[in-house]
Amino acid sequence: MKRIVVSGYYGAKNAGDEAMLAAMLEVLADLDPELHITVITADPADTERRHGVHAVGSFDMGGILGALRRADLLISGGGSLLQNVTSRRSLYYYMGIILLALLLGKKVMLYAQGIGPVTGRFACHCMRWLGNRVSLITVRDEGSMAELRRLGITRPPMECTADPVLGIHPVGREAGRAILSSCGADGAKPVVGISVRDWQGWQHYKEILAEISDAVVRELGARVIFLPMQYPEDVKTAKTVAAWTQEECTVLADEYSTSELLSLVANMDLMIGVRLHALIFAGVMGVPMIGISYDPKVDRFLRSIGEKPVNDLQDITTASVLKEVRRKWAARHEFTAANADLLTQMRGLAARNAELAMGLVRKKL
Known part of the structure; x- marks a missing residue:
């Protein structure tokens, strides 16, 4: 063995x-x-x-x-x-x-x-x-x-190669739909996900994200869901942002498995993410994404799929993010088709990591 x-x-x-x-x-x-x-x-x-x-x-x-x-x-x-x-x-x-x-x-x-x-x-x-x-x-x-x-x-x-998560198998929407239903966040409205994290105690970007959440609800008639990627820290940060909103939004306050989070993302029409793996989950599930950078790893991932961050946390503005939201929203159906071939290639590169590891174990390298 x-x-x-x-x-x-x-x-x-x-x-x-x-x-x-x-x-x-x-x-x-x-x-x-x-x-x-x-x-x-x-x-x-x-x-x-x-x-x-x-x-x-x-x-x-x-x-x-x-x-x-x-x-x-x-x-x-x-x-x-x-x-x-x-x-x-x-x-x-x-x-x-x-x-x-x-x-x-x-x-x-x-x-x-x-x-x-x-x-x-x-x-x-x-x-x-x-x-x-x-x-x-x-x-x-x-x-x-x-x-x-x-x-x-x-x-x-x-x-x-590529991030290992890009090699994970996509999942169905059912588990995510059940979670949204249990939170009273189901229905016919489109869904925009926001993934936040705390960073160096800064507050300005959280106020901006609250304004963006309100604008998404008003302009797009969408439901905003805050998705925690680090539990419970991201729940606390999301609640801070939600407290500054004027329109209704939903903070998912539980800890979820990988498959549940992927399924939740599958139910979204757009993902706005600070967390790297919220963006990668969107890529796996074919959901249009908008990245806000706090670390070079976010910029690097977005660059690898032909994207770039709309802002970083220091220079984020409501106007610049909303401009990108409107652009991505108008083309959200084209995004999935355009990215399908690229993501297939990325999945192959993600699997390559394991193939190389097994080559070492079997003494082929």
Whole structure:
């Protein structure tokens, strides 16, 4: 039996990261149903229940060491693990797991990573040293490939693929429709989703999003649904925005599974997203999207599908977002058809990550 250990930001109730893990496990299981996978996670019980895999705690060093000793491969990823913008400590944690695997003589793959930004001489030196000693690197966008080159990482095979979530199977609309019905948000009106997150305590963009929500209701006759991707933090942020609205809107206040969130997105006619994976979910389900950037990873994803953010959180204005809303709304039916071929290609690139990982496990690379 082949064994893989997966290290990432799992068990923290972040829907995007849980979707990445679900997509990764889905494709790996398709390639080898007998594969044994252990996930390093903040909440082992939740990860085991949610994903049906063995799990060890993020700081259970005995469990991590034991799992790595038995492993054929450490997968680090997906996600934006190797950066020190949102957290300086987490970069060293994930590099520490990689270092431990290397010291044990194990193969390491950086899997569909969003690399950087990495700042500071010492952090860049550590990244360069470790990055040049792993077995294989795949990144989810060209911006991450450029960051690898900037850091001086050149030795391992490197390939630009796509975010693992783009390889997940689309789902039906029924589960999402039932959730909306239970919230009293069903009916014949079109639906516009908004995904928000808190960022550095800023308030201005939340007031702007409240104005946008009101305008969407008034101009489009649509129902506005706030979708939480990080529970419960995004619920709190969405409620802050909703408190400033004058028109009716709905805040989804529960925690949802990956398949439930995908199904909810499938019921939307347009997604306005700050969260990266809300935009990726829209891509998977063929829903037109408008991205508002807070991090280079949002810009990079949108660029990969021929889009660009309408604003970032600092310079967001009601007028600029509404202009894009009107443009996308008028062409929303054409969007799905135009993006179908591109998303098929992206799904193939997302699956390529798992194929390369299994190549390492089977010693073909």
